[in-house]
Amino acid sequence: xxxxxxxxxxxxxxxxxxxxxTGNDVVCADLDAAKIDALKKSRLPIYEPGLEPLVVRNxxxxxxxxxTEVGAAIERSDVVCIAVGTPPDEDGxxxxxxxxxxxRTIGRHMNRPKLVVTKSTVPVGTAERVRAEIARQxxxxxxxxxxxxxxxEGAAIEDFMKPDRVIVGVDxxxxxxxxxxxxxxxxxxxxxxxxxDIPSAEMTKxxxxxMLATRISFMNQIARLCEVVGADISxxxxxxxxPAFLFPxxxxxxxxxxxxxxxxxxxxxxxxxxxxxxxxxEEANARQKRVLFEKLARHFxxxxxxxxxxxxxxxxxxxxxxxxxxxALVVVDELLAAGAAVRVHDPAALPTARRHLGDRVxxxxxAYEALEGAAALAIVTEWxxxxxxxxxxxxxxxxxxxxxxxxxxxxxxxxxxxxFTYDSIGRRLTCASS
Ligand SMILES: NC(=O)c1ccc[n+]([C@@H]2O[C@H](COP(=O)([O-])OP(=O)(O)OC[C@H]3O[C@@H](n4cnc5c(N)ncnc54)[C@H](O)[C@@H]3O)[C@@H](O)[C@H]2O)c1
Numbered sequence: 001x002x003x004x005x006x007x008x009x010x011x012x013x014x015x016x017x018x019x020x021x022t023g024n025d026v027v028c029a030d031l032d033a034a035k036i037d038a039l040k041k042s043r044l045p046i047y048e049p050g051l052e053p054l055v056v057r058n059x060x061x062x063x064x065x066x067x068t069e070v071g072a073a074i075e076r077s078d079v080v081c082i083a084v085g086t087p088p089d090e091d092g093x094x095x096x097x098x099x100x101x102x103x104r105t106i107g108r109h110m111n112r113p114k115l116v117v118t119k120s121t122v123p124v125g126t127a128e129r130v131r132a133e134i135a136r137q138x139x140x141x142x143x144x145x146x147x148x149x150x151x152x153e154g155a156a157i158e159d160f161m162k163p164d165r166v167i168v169g170v171d172x173x174x175x176x177x178x179x180x181x182x183x184x185x186x187x188x189x190x191x192x193x194x195x196x197d198i199p200s201a202e203m204t205k206x207x208x209x210x211m212l213a214t215r216i217s218f219m220n221q222i223a224r225l226c227e228v229v230g231a232d233i234s235x236x237x238x239x240x241x242x243p244a245f246l247f248p249x250x251x252x253x254x255x256x257x258x259x260x261x262x263x264x265x266x267x268x269x270x271x272x273x274x275x276x277x278x279x280x281x282e283e284a285n286a287r288q289k290r291v292l293f294e295k296l297a298r299h300f301x302x303x304x305x306x307x308x309x310x311x312x313x314x315x316x317x318x319x320x321x322x323x324x325x326x327x328a329l330v331v332v333d334e335l336l337a338a339g340a341a342v343r344v345h346d347p348a349a350l351p352t353a354r355r356h357l358g359d360r361v362x363x364x365x366x367a368y369e370a371l372e373g374a375a376a377l378a379i380v381t382e383w384x385x386x387x388x389x390x391x392x393x394x395x396x397x398x399x400x401x402x403x404x405x406x407x408x409x410x411x412x413x414x415x416x417x418x419x420f421t422y423d424s425i426g427r428r429l430t431c432a433s434s
Contacts, residue, residue, distance in 0.1 A: 001182060004029060004077035006070055006102045007084030008039065010046060010156065010255070010322070011119055011149045015083060017051060018160045020058035022185040027065045029073040039066040047321035047348040050157040070102070074109040079178060082130070083119045083149070092262040093270075094123050103130040107137025114142050115178050119149045121209075121260055123267050124202045127169065143175040146198045148205035153254065154319030161186060166193045169201025206267075209260040210278055216252045217284040223248035223426025224291070233426025234408060248425040250380055250406030251288035253316035253325035258285070289327045292378050293334035295404045295423050299376065305339030310374035310398075312367060313381025313407075315349040323352045327406065328380040336360055345370040347383050371397035382407040391418045401432065 001024045005016040008030035016028040030036050035045050042056045058064035067073050074080050084098040099120050106116055116134065118127055131144045146169035151159040166183050170176045176195055187193050196204070223233040237246045252258070261278050268275035300307055316326035323329060328344075335342050342361040346353060350363050364370035367385065371377060371394060379386055387409050395401050395418070403415065405424040415422035416430035423429050 001025070001079055001178075002077045003027070003079045003081065003182075004073040005081045005083055005119075006030075006073070006105075007082065007098070007120070008032075008035060008045075008066065009083065009085060010048070010153060011151065012081070012083035013039075013044070013046070013055070014048065014051065014151055014156045014160055015081060015119060015149065016064060017054040017058060018157065018186075019182070020064035021054055021161075023063065024182070025063055026058075027067055027073040027076065029067050029070040031068060031070065033068050036066045036068050047319075048153065048156050049319055054157065070105050071109040074106055074114075075111045077114065078112075079115045079117060079182065080106055081117045081119050081147075086120050086122055086259075086263075088259045088262050091266060093266040094121065094259070094263040096120075096122055096126050096129070099126060100129060100133050103133035104137065106142075107134040110134065110138035110140040110142060113140060115175055116142060116144045117147045117179070118145070118202075119147055121148055121205050121256065121263075122146075122202060123206075123263060124199045126202060127198045143170075143172050143178075144198070145170045145175045145179060146201040147179065148201060150205070150208065153322055154317055162189065163187070163191055165191055167201050167204050168193060168195050169198035170195055171198055206260055206264045209257055210264050210275075210281070213252055213257045213261050213285070214277060214281050215246055216249070216257075217281040217288065219246045219248050220251065220288045220291075220425070221284055226426040227428075230428065231426075232428065236426075248408065249288075249382075250292050250327035250331070250425070251285045253289075253327050254322060255324045258282075258325045289330040290334065291425070292327070292331045292380065292404055292406045293338075296335070296376060296378060297338065299402055299404070299421070299423070304335060306341075307339075307376075308341040308343060308374045308399075309335050310364075310370040310377045311335075311342055311344045311361075312346075312370065312377060312379045312386050313383055314344055314346040314353040315381050315383075318381055318383045319348075321346075321348040321352045323349050323356060326353075326380075329353070329356055331378060331380055331406075332357060332361060343370040343372070343374055346381065347385060349381075368393055368397060374398055375400045376402040376404060379403065379405045379407055379409060382409060391415075391420070395419060 005012045005028045008028040020026040086094040089095040226233045314328040345364040345367045401420045408424045412430040419432045421431045
């Protein structure tokens with residue numbers, strides 16, 4: 001199939017590469033000339049495990065091309081995927097202006113019938129607006145469908161290649177058939193392609209992300225209570241309620257949960273349906289993002305001025321270089337505001353973090369380098385390389401053996417035996433003497 005993917009960000013690039021990998025003839029188009037130039041030279045704008053070999057191979061074999069000529073990409077294609085960003089507007093609603101821009105471009109380049117697929121996360125009714133924008137420009141027949149993307153950064157290729165489920169909102173047999181063909185290679189092991197009406201598909205994406213954000217915030221609050229009453233969250237979380245998305249942590253971040261929860265709250269308000277639960281989820285998350293800082297402040301009795309703190313992990317989660325809405329940025333900002341000096345390490349996200357933090361912190365190329373002269377280590381992202389570190393070396397480098405762990409990577413008793421004060425989420429604080 002000839003496919004154009006408009007918007008070559010996380011979603012567009014992964015979708016384009018995976019569709020090319022299954023034999024389609026794909027052009028990824030983006031207005032960002034620097035990004036497209038780099039991609040033509042197989043330099044990826046993001047860190048995503050497994051993505052680079054797919055891009056290199058499919059580009060070399062001619063199934064994957066990159067262009068800034070959005071119109072030309074549309075004209076040569078039968079299927080056009082819209083994968084541009086939908087950032088939050090000032091009032092929290094999803095800003096769909098980029099999606100509608102693409103719709104107008106599609107309208108102007110409708111040289112033959114096409115299927116237009118919205119992959120961006122968009123509020124209910126957006127597919128209809130896309131349809132109207134295209135129809136304003138052309139008499140050529142076309143179909144619109146909603147196919148929200150559920151990939152997770154850090155596991156995006158795996159998620160796209162072997163999806164739990166693919167949601168497709170359609171209102172024509174023809175559109176359904178084309179999507180079925182496009183997705184056939186990815187659902188061979190029986191995971192379902194679920195067809196529904198277009199508004200339900202648009203809503204499903206928001207409901208799914210809002211549910212996951214709710215589970216995380218719920219667990220984070222239970223974890224805080226566990227700390228106070230002397231229970232252990234790692235035991236509590238495994239009982240009956242199921243483990244997925246129930247790891248306590250430093251609060252959720254990333255490009256999706258925060259903005260999608262906000263947008264859904266806004267949709268509810270616009271429709272006169274208050275979503276109180278989600279408002280509470282947002283508040284709980286904002287509070288949770290301060291927890292690591294508050295723990296550090298307690299250990300230093302509020303006197304963080306002049307103290308050096310090492311931070312391991314800046315990405316909002318492991319296996320990505322994405323720092324959008326990352327809890328680590330909150331921890332770092334709070335520490336700096338309290339007068340502390342901060343030394344940071346992340347295996348992938350130092351360049352992206354630098355855009356936010358500038359020269360206000362010291363960047364360490366290696367994890368242990370961040371610890372030099374620091375009085376405490378705060379762990380914010382659950383990178384594999386932090387899971388089994390050399391604790392003796394950590395102790396030698398820190399001026400005070402204090403680890404505040406937002407990801408519960410270590411066993412509290414073991415850390416106490418090794419001579420650390422170890423403060424994690426929802427578990428008993430352990431000290432060298434305990
Ligand atoms: N990042 C994720 O994990 C994820 C997962 C599922 C769904 N989504 C959704 O997918 C959408 C895209 O997210 P993303 O993270 O890939 O965004 P992104 O910001 O990484 O990429 C968007 C790209 O679109 C390009 N663009 C903007 N306007 C354009 C136009 N008119 N023509 C061509 N290109 C244009 C930008 O230059 C940018 O490269 C959003 O709606 C998001 O909510 C994201």
